[in-house]
Amino acid sequence: MIKQDLEGRQIELVFRKNQLYPALDLTGTYGRNGIGNTTSDSFDSIGDNRFPTYGGFVVLTVPLLRKAERSNYKEARVNEQTAIMTLKRKEDSVLQEIDIAVKEVARRYETIESTRQARIYAEEALQAELQKLEGGKSTSFNVLQFQRDLTAARSAEVKALADYNKALHQFYFREGTTLERNKINLELR
DSSP states (O other): OHHHHHHHHHHHHHHHHHTTSOEEEEEEEEEEOOOOSSHHHHHHHHHHTOSEEEEEEEEEEOOSSOHHHHHHHHHHHHHHHHHHHHHHHHHHHHHHHHHHHHHHHHHHHHHHHHHHHHHHHHHHHHHHHHHHHHHTSSOHHHHHHHHHHHHHHHHHHHHHHHHHHHHHHHHHHHHTOHHHHTTOOOOOO
């Protein structure tokens, strides 16, 4: 949309620049006359092309003051520069969004690793507590607390994986490759 606007502004600029120069136009005419004593004869002479008329002339237009043309040209130049700046701002905005999305993916990936380590630690702690229980040095209440901690650690790991996948797909969206990555081919007609 922004690129199309810029292209339109550039076409307008070229048009306005051409309006500053003299114009030489060649004009031609051609016609048929219906001459006859009756209406039928008149129509027949038109159909037979018995009395053609043609002519031509050249028109040279020279803008003398060109105030309006100059101001229109200057306005078109300003409009083109505005469209270029709008496009550059949009490109910068997209690049910033992609950069933020990349950083978010990296942060979420690090979170996965830390939650994985927490889950491994919770599993080892539970195993140790189960061994203590078998040896009679712990209670089932303590084992239940370690099982609860393991469940929370597993839940946190799953949530971290889900958040990572969301961040990754947000990055694909910002990058504009969601359809390609899902092998979706879109043809416009």
